[in-house]
Amino acid sequence: MKKQIAAVAVGAVLALSAGLLTACGPSGPDYGDRTPVRLWCQPFTEVETQDWLESHVREFNETESSVGGGYYIDLHWVTEDTWDATLKAAQGAGTQPEITVLNYAEVPLNSLNGEYTALDGYMSEECFSDLLPNMEEITNVNGSHYIYPWFVEPYSILFYRKSAFAAAGIGGAPSSWDELYQCAKSLKEKTEYDYGIAMPNTAQLGWVLWGFQAQDETDGYFLLSKDWSSVNVQTDFHRALFTAYQNIYRDGLTPAAAFSSYNEIYPLAQGYVPMALGGSWSIGQIKNNYPEVLDDIGYAVCPTMSGETAGKTTAALGGWGMAIDGHATHPKECGEFIEWLLGSDETHLMEFMADLGYSKFAARNSVEAALAGLPSAQNDAFYKFVSSEILPYAKPEPVYEWAVSEKYADALIQASKGENVDSTLAQLQSDLEKILKSGGQGTYPYGDAQ
Amino acid sequence: MENAKVRSAGETFAGRGEGLPRKKKRYKRGDTVAAYLCLLPSFVLLVIFTITPLIISFVLGFFDVKEYLGNSFVGFGNYFSVLAGLQSAAFYRSLLIGLEFIAIIVPLQLVLSFLIASLISKINRRYSAVIKVCIYLPCLLSGIVVGSIFAYVYNYHGGLLNGMLNAFGLGSVDWTGEKGWAIFAVAFAAIWNGLGYNTLIMLGGLYDIPTDYYEAARLDGANWWEQTVYITIPSLKNIGLYLLVSLVVSSFQLYEIPLVIVGAGAEHSVEGPIYYLYYQFQYSDNMGEVYAASLLVAVVLTLLSSVIFRLTSSEKSMD
């Protein structure tokens, strides 16, 4: 046994020295004794996002303001699985980064806890006046901006196979929930597909349907009243939405258990369903992994309750941006970098949109305007469709705590399994009232909220 | 002279009950020094990396933890919130589910691993080596990977299990989405994941039973069943206790597998205590509450285990 232990020990030492030796391979550029300003970002599925950020950070570190200012941006990638734990631990020990890339919807409530430094003092006024109106609404908390948007991704968008629509003799995309049901029904009955549509039905429903909830024209804020003082779910609107969902499940128009996560569009691309809900990122997945079916993919705005879609909110606006930590020691430098990267020169973001195949969108008027003159953007039908028909009317995600949205998902799942709609909504009403009464706040779906 | 010495030494040993302190205990200096030397390295690491953090989280359990605004003392507020406040329903539900996992997994694991270990110990060497390696393979995979594999096995569409059902002309079952099935689906995956490890431990225990016990029994005409009941099982007491406690704790703490394979509609029927804690960890804006809840989970586990220790009165060695 001693021999074995010795062998293991020798092996370990050998492996370690081998590891350390190879460690002397290529690493990042050397910035001498300039001060590092740390930036943390989650890796995104489209690796082009990483490439773009890394190359621009390198570029910034060669600029006058970085060299002359004696600092450089020190970029690190922290995986989604471990992001929460790592950030919370680092905040506790004071080793957190000065700039973080965040889903902007979690910023308003967290900013109340002092987690971020207001950007206004460190970035110029023009950066903020350039924001799309619907982004201004969410980045501005009590008069200060705490996050600067990088890109937005509207969802849900209705995707379908043109060939299936043709085979079923369907002329155009459904515009009301009733039509959606009829459309799914005839797709199931008149084509070879086993199902008519892929619908999300997991806890993801909590955020997937924000775009639907935002269509409720009664005066409120998603599921709550405008001032979050009461619950707003026992309405005709939600009754109709629940019933539509229930009918689609009852008649087997959608699989009882979803084929895939809502984030993934492959059930449509692989031909398991003729129609699916997705986000703007879905087109990126199709372009990358299933280019051969791209021509057969049609898209349209999501149907509404009334059937009127022009100029109406049909989607929620997911998105990411950069925030400066509340305890940052170099807020001025952070501001300089964010303004350089995201807030001034449009070409940075235009390159980004192009790299990502126009599946992500800018949240600035000037970038939108510049893209309007760019042939590659103008020739991209999907980009034109989203930026004209969806983006201007999309509504930012709700910023109240995740528990509220999660209860909604629970209730809708029950309804889709056949529970009575009215009693489910009554139960939801009382569950949400309990949450409101407890005065809880600030719990967000991290990472899920894409 | 010599014999007397041996006998007295032997008696001294035999007279020493493990962990049951006598009224007047006399310690040998050499033993004491040796014991402390043996404990030193593990104890130092334990204090630095486990006990200190534990004290920190115990203290923070009494605070509303806000990293940026400063912590404010809330007394038992966090504990109240978990035990009787908004969190209580979810917390108790998670404990109950933990108990359900114990009830399903522990007996099955113990019986299966014992049977398999007996089987392995009785067949020829080369074949048993292959079996050992094969049933240990699943243990090499992390919970996330096991979850992913079983997500496919249980998949409603074209999953292995439904494929088999369909072959017999039966309809598909939503294994992970129906409340009644989901907990068994998770438990089965967990058993698959842990069986090899438990079997190996059983096997180690089996091999260490002196053969003359069996020889004596056979001379007395004992059959396999009698040998198992009167020799094998009592001899496995120490190892069995380890297995029992570790299985109870690990089943209660099941987290990664349900996280990956749970389907729509059954979310709340497979969320055990650790699942609950991770959820709170992710979404709560007061870590103090998470610390309070996790210490409460620790208390429940300690109680459970002390019941087991009491029932099996394990402390005695068996020489």
Added chain:
Amino acid sequence: MKNAQNITAASAPAAKRPDARRIILRALMWFAGAVLIFIGLFPFLWVVLSSFKPLTEIQSIRFAFFPKKWTAENYAALFAGANRYFPQGTSFLRSVGMTLAVSGISLVLSLLFNSMAAYAFARLEFPGKKLMWTVYAMNMFIPNIAILIPCYYVVSKMGLIDTLPALILPGVTYIWSIFFYRQYYLGIPRSVEEAALIDGCSRLGIYFRIFIPMSVTPFIIMGLSVFQGFWNAYLWPSMILIDSTELFQVNQLLAYFRNTQGTHWDLLLAGTVIACIPLIVILVIMQKYIMQGIKISGIK
């Protein structure tokens, strides 16, 4: 040397005459063994085979055991192109070496320190024993999450963030293995060490000369699971290794294939298979010692 294996009547000389009942029993055991091999191997094999499928086939909802189109591209990408997915300064191969080193060192320390503690608890009498055991045992029941962030705090105050010791030391004292060795040592008859004690061997000497050699079986069983615990670790390494990319652990790196909007299953499966190979090699080498263990510790 007789051992539990020989109990089987089939191998006893008396059983030379074919006996229908015995043959059936034998066949049944072989059959049961085959079922076990199948259950253990099948999902695992399926993972291995899937790692040779292109992404579109992995995403297919129709269950297929064998790839329709075999491809080694996933593996090729893992060693070459996947650097795009990983943070700068990391490489998959190096992370494998680094994880091997970390797990190996941790394993040796873990076996030594924990079995020493177990020996003290199982065999020695000393003041404060009961209290000490309570302190140790208490830690068996603390959920990891309770100490995760405070432990990071301690490590960072010690200046160990982004260092090798921070990867190794916090996991070395493992109460479950102390408990396991203790239970094992309790089962060893006291007569074993009596002679040595009479010969004037010290208590520590007995541990090193008698107990360690007798611990082959528990060391291998526990060692496998300890090694594997370090090998599969990814939450803790991800938290404490941010800047020092050269120390990145293999499962920490594989997590870069799982993102908000989806998982690169093709690369992840290939990576998972590679990450299992060292464990399988160790398992195959070590399994025979579980048998040998009895040759030393089987006491007549």
